[in-house]
Amino acid sequence: MKTDDLIHAIAExxxxxxxxxxRSLALALAGAVTAVAILFWLLLGPRGNALASLAxxxxxxxxxxxxxxxxxxxxxxxxxxxxxxxxxxxxxxxLLAPGLLLIGIAGELVTVPSGSWMTVLIGTNSRLCLTFIxxxxxxxxxxxxxxxxxxxxxxPALTGAVAGLIAGGIxxxxxxxxxxxxxxxxxxxxxxxxxxxLAGLGALLGRRLLRW
Amino acid sequence: MQGVSDREAEWAALMRxxxxxxxxxxxxxxxALTPVLRAAARQGCLRFxxxxxxxxxxxxxxxxxxxxxxxxxxxxxxxxxxxxxIARNKLVDALRRRGRRGTEVDIDAFSxxxxxxxxxxxxxxxxxxxHLQALAPGQRSVVQAIAVDGASIRxxxxxxxxxxxxxxxxLHRGLATLALRLRSSET
Numbered sequence: 001m002k003t004d005d006l007i008h009a010i011a012e013x014x015x016x017x018x019x020x021x022x023r024s025l026a027l028a029l030a031g032a033v034t035a036v037a038i039l040f041w042l043l044l045g046p047r048g049n050a051l052a053s054l055a056x057x058x059x060x061x062x063x064x065x066x067x068x069x070x071x072x073x074x075x076x077x078x079x080x081x082x083x084x085x086x087x088x089x090x091x092x093x094x095l096l097a098p099g100l101l102l103i104g105i106a107g108e109l110v111t112v113p114s115g116s117w118m119t120v121l122i123g124t125n126s127r128l129c130l131t132f133i134x135x136x137x138x139x140x141x142x143x144x145x146x147x148x149x150x151x152x153x154x155x156p157a158l159t160g161a162v163a164g165l166i167a168g169g170i171x172x173x174x175x176x177x178x179x180x181x182x183x184x185x186x187x188x189x190x191x192x193x194x195x196x197x198l199a200g201l202g203a204l205l206g207r208r209l210l211r212w
Numbered sequence: 213m214q215g216v217s218d219r220e221a222e223w224a225a226l227m228r229x230x231x232x233x234x235x236x237x238x239x240x241x242x243x244a245l246t247p248v249l250r251a252a253a254r255q256g257c258l259r260f261x262x263x264x265x266x267x268x269x270x271x272x273x274x275x276x277x278x279x280x281x282x283x284x285x286x287x288x289x290x291x292x293x294x295x296x297x298i299a300r301n302k303l304v305d306a307l308r309r310r311g312r313r314g315t316e317v318d319i320d321a322f323s324x325x326x327x328x329x330x331x332x333x334x335x336x337x338x339x340x341x342x343h344l345q346a347l348a349p350g351q352r353s354v355v356q357a358i359a360v361d362g363a364s365i366r367x368x369x370x371x372x373x374x375x376x377x378x379x380x381x382x383l384h385r386g387l388a389t390l391a392l393r394l395r396s397s398e399t
Binding site: 001003005006007008009010011012013014015016017018020021081082083084085086150151152154211212 | 230231232233234235236238239242243246250268271272275276277279280281283284285286289292293294295296297298300301341344355358359360362364365380383384387391395
């Protein structure tokens, strides 16, 4: 086919079609939060003293860290699916969550005697954490990746990994209201591991699904 | 001489109109972009030992990608970086498919129009032509009527006794399938 012929065909197809990438991402995120909320209430539910714990800085920090991660990853992924878009401050914004966590750890190391550090790090719930954060994050990851297919990421694996961070962050935020372990040392170990699993899976899937 | 930024501002204006469904503006944009894409594709292909015919394949793949992903351009931003990123991506893709290491490709010279000598003959070895034959019959007849025979959507609808809506859908799906096949082919 001559290039001029192709141009003619493409120009005839000018009518706008399909969902705008931004809008499909918004829909996917709404679906993701709904899916995790339902799964969470069916499988785990918030811990009994969850509301009262909101006065506890260590409990609140779990949400600041996970939701901070979600916000930064959403900002970043919107740039990643636009070819040539400057990532700008969003790459640094991704450091916000680890930064908060480091501050929490510093506080923990000061207030908790060194003999108990390992105890609070191991916690009581690590297996549940490692199971449910990835498990509840699977549906969000799938929805987000599907939505991102309407974008055009020039780095599909990286984009998939960031999608995994969003999914993991949403899942972890819900899980945080169930888990009795509030120590930043616990969060830095098990939450991070669980979210990293989803990010790794996202990278693998992204490499296949997000090419265009 | 027209500056690069003037030219890109003009492309951006055309693309904004095109995104609103203006076919004439869209065609003007594609016609204006093609020689620039061709110059960049040739430069990239030559550097990796590929010929003019392969470069033309890259041009066609890039045009399809621009088309299918046009909604990823943020119309409040300059259009140049978006165009360059897509052109680079498609060139690297094509080089990889043909076993060339494409990671070091630098097509920053994209912005300078090279004097592109005599472009196309419609050689039968072209990828797009090959994949056109592999489309589902419905899509193929629509794409063929519009692309090869130069029909408009309305003319194609009359000729194929289809509704204009059905022609539109078949054309869009046909172009998307074409892009998919080009991408996954192991030429």
